[in-house]
Amino acid sequence: MEPSLGEYFDDIAKQRLKRLKSGCILLSEERLRDPNFESSIVLICAHNDDGAFGFVVNRPSHMPLCEVFSVDVPLRDCKRKIYIGGPVRQEELQLLQITDNPRQHSLEIAPRVFLGGEWSTLEEILDTDENATRLFLGYSGWGAGQLEGEILQGAWEVFNVDLYKLFTNPEQNLIGNVETLRNYLSEVSSA
DSSP states (O other): OOOOHHHHHHHHHHHHHHHOSTTOEEEEOTTOOOGGGTTOEEEEEEEETTEEEEEESSOBOSSOHHHHOSSOOOGGGTTOOOEEOOSEEEEEEEEEEESSSOOTTEEEEETTEEEEOOOSOHHHHHTSOTTTEEEEEEEEEEETTHHHHHHHTTOEEEEOBOHHHHHHSOGGGGOSOHHHHHHHHHHTBOO
16 A cells, blocks of 8 residues: 555655754745745754754845944955844854864864854954854744754755855855755755
8 A cells, every 4th residue: 555645745754853953954945934934044053852043044134244233343344244044133143163173162063064162352253264154143943842843844854964065165056946955955965
């Protein structure tokens, strides 16, 4: 007897849940009707029994960096990209390091990809190579079981990718409709 359509989709959802972990990538499905996540790629920085935390990695802010902060930002840094990491606490700066030499007190998400670190000033952050340090305003967060429920409802695809490759490849690979993004994520998939 062949499996029913419902059993087929249940199997897909179960496979997606198996890939859900810190360091995975989420791709929003069209049935997710949240404008905060339309055609979004989300890096899950932490996932445990308490919930999940991550950043939308393909949504650059349209506001110049010098307008984001109340301190003087050197003119050379004014056009530096800053991303909208998600709808939670958009007034807070978060950062990812793509490096072999992370800052002290950084959290390793994947080989050569780190969250946070110890920084003294904004100027110190801005002096880093833009390709090695990504800046985010806000983050994406889910309570216990919330993300799993959304995955079971078909709102997210889950990918395990080579994050270093994802962040060092041309950024235009992270722009497009859901199908284009799905194809690209499948290309950089690590499992």
